[in-house]
Amino acid sequence: MRPFAYVKPADVEAAVHAATTEPGAKFLGGGTNLVDLMREGIERPDTVVDVTGLPFDTVDELPDGGLRIGALVRNSALAADRRVRTRYPMLSQALLSGASGQLRNMATVGGNLLQRTRCPYFYDAASACNKREPGSGCDALDGFNRSCAVLGVSESCIAAHPSDMAVALAALDAAIEVRGVSGTRRVPLAAFHRLPGDTPHIETTLNAGDLVTAVELPPAPVAATSRYRKVRDRASYAFALVSVAAALEVRDGTVTAVRLALGGVAPKPWRAAEAERLLLGGPADEAAFRRAAEAELASAAVREGNAFKTRLAVATIVATLRELSTEGAL
Ligand code: SF4
DSSP: OOOOOEEEESSSSHHHHHHHTTTTTEEESSSSTHHHHHTTTTTOOOOEEOOOTSSSEEEEOOOOOOEEETTTTTTTHHHHHHHHHHHHHHHHHHHHSSSHHHHHHOOOOHHHHHOOOTTTTTTOTTTTTTTSSSSSBBBTTSSSOOOOOOOOOOOOEEEEEEEESSHHHHTTTTEEEEEEEEEEEEEEGGBBBBOTOTTOOOBBBOOOOOOOEEEEEOGGGGGSSSEEEOOHHHHHHSSSEEEEEEEEEEETTTTEEEEEEEESEEEEEEEEEEHHHHTTHHHTHHHHHHHHHHHHHHTTOTTTTHHHHHHHHHHHHHHHHHHHHHHHHH
């Protein structure tokens, strides 16, 4: 690993200042992704700004009935939080489906949001990868692309976003609290991650020195009947081929509230807005679930290795909604 400077700021102002003024600075939270990338020489910060001493490690009630989750809350602690388990079960399930117990004990909410893709070419310095080295090409386009995305992709990059947690947050309309040089602002999760376009190395809308300080969850009664279903190559410690975060309320056979987001199929957590539009107010039956799922996947751009994801995503959406339609019926 190449040498780097290490600073541990005492407060958030000092953290943002260090990240803005120190050359090539990176924030360090749990380190479960950054340290791996530094070992591989993919991330090469000149300065590591350790933010683990900052007071962002609690989950607090918001006046409107939502939750404010500090960016340094560990993934395992958030998954076990009783309020999350009862009010937003899809979020608890998504967290528990990710990584291993040891990694969840270290990984933070802020780091989970910002983790980099697991596209194998991104980690292989001998391969062409526009995300690692802008303008170098993309070996995944005609290479091993089984894990790659099918929605929102470009000719520059087809990497999938790896987070499970962020898929649930997308379905829950979460907002990201960011502290930057001009103060604190809130960014809707939908506007936090970028699609690759022709600049896949720019993955979020954060500015230099911006620090994620919290995630806010608005109240969502429908989320009490929700599920995160993840399909992967191994039963544990594997990234999603396809995942579905869904919440459903059914009254007298009609869908009266629905939330749907997809993982493993797009470069960012994918809110299935078209499927939600088709489902809301319609019958809660298998045919309607399938029509909505197929409409959401209609714009899929597949490659030889990942063409199976379209059918798998449709089947996973239908199965998840079918399950919820019996639990969420009033
Ligand atoms: Fe790199 Fe993206 Fe291509 Fe993977 S899909 S090799 S991350 S540019």
